[in-house]
Amino acid sequence: MEKLETILSGYENESVVPSLFVFMGNFCSHPCNLSFNSYSTLRLQFGKLGKLIAAHQRLKEHSRFLFIPGPDDIGPSNVLPRCSLPKYITEELQSHIPNAVFSSNPCRIKFYTQEIVFFREDMLYRMRRSCLMPPSTEETSDPFEHLVATITHQSHLCPLPLSVQPIIWNFDHCLHIYPTPHTIVLGDRSEQKAFKYTGITFFNPGSFSNDFTFVAYRPCSQEVELSAV
Template identity: 80%
Template sequence: MFVIISDIWLDNEEAMEKLTTVLDVFENEEVVPSLFVFMGNFSSHPCNLSFPSFSTLRSQFGKLGKLIGMHQRLKENSRFLFIPGPDDAGPSKALPRCALPKYLTEELREHIPNAIFSSNPCRVKFFSQEIVFFREDLLYRMRRSCLLPPSAEETEDSFEHLVATITHQSHLCPLPLVVQPIIWNYDHALYLYPTPHTIVLGDRSKQKAFKYTGITCFNPGSFSSDGTFVAYRPCNQEVELSSL
């Protein structure tokens, strides 16, 4: 089982209490999840030039490491994957985004040596399956840049329209470069060809799952805002929408 959580605000006490509850539950499961995917944003404030304190954020990552370390079975048997969000610290807003800076995650690494800090987007190979993780508020940005409103003949659901669009475009972010800059030499990291088995779109919009042309797609929702997350079983591509 994979547990995917998006928008973990480390500076929000309520969000950390929710995360503690989630970890407590899975710590007591007979078989613990093989992978936890923590997607940004990791702060309720954008990490820009006006960000109050990066040293505080560093210590908050350290507290997260201590929290995970208190759950011994999870620490020993699960892997932890961290994917930066659109407002997390980084050299630029261009895609793909590089991993979280080592300065911020150094204390966490001391508690969780097997933690993985990846780029955004990120691809995970699970036996024969390819799973793509992408953290971006894509639904809002795509609708804002839309020239013509989506047709409501087949469905009125905006998430289903989004999934159909990126699948047909074979690209995770088919926005103009003036709207979303892309590091051209790494544009291939956003390709959806060959088609993956599963696409995880971390978005602040409402939690949703949709299967389209054989591809399992879902949005785990915003954990800090509404307590939603997803338990995913890759063996049968089952998506369990969960919330606290």
């Protein structure tokens, strides 16, 4: 919370505050599975987060706050796409931040003429585990660049077998990226990266809970600023 307070205070003092803050799960250090019994505690922690954000009046009034669930967050199952966080968990935060939005995973937003896709899944780790043949290093040896190329060529955010990652078939179109968006944010626990491929800006903001990394993105210029506190 202290590091997040530092970031919010910094943007609060800017002449123009950001239009959108995006928080991507996991929002709990332990998986919210059948053995998880601290839902009331999780609800209270979201309330504390709401109070922290609400203390910055300019951000509360002029910015929106988007919350996207992670693979281990509370939900009916681990299938994709994931539904938004339950109202019981988020209503404390919502009472402090009326501009908070709780979306599905993946999530698409339209920012003026720009279409931006957010997807929170540890795809790099899972793709490497499911890889039968190592990718060629002739052009690049960067695993993130190989992941970006695979997703782009497949036109699908999750090109894993259904046995590895189940998908709700009636909503598979939510994972398609054709026509291609301007920007795709791949929230992953691996190190932060940015890469432009076939005109699409890809980036991974990294794990704020592990190493306090985040990304400042400017849609007008598609500029990605890899940051940390």
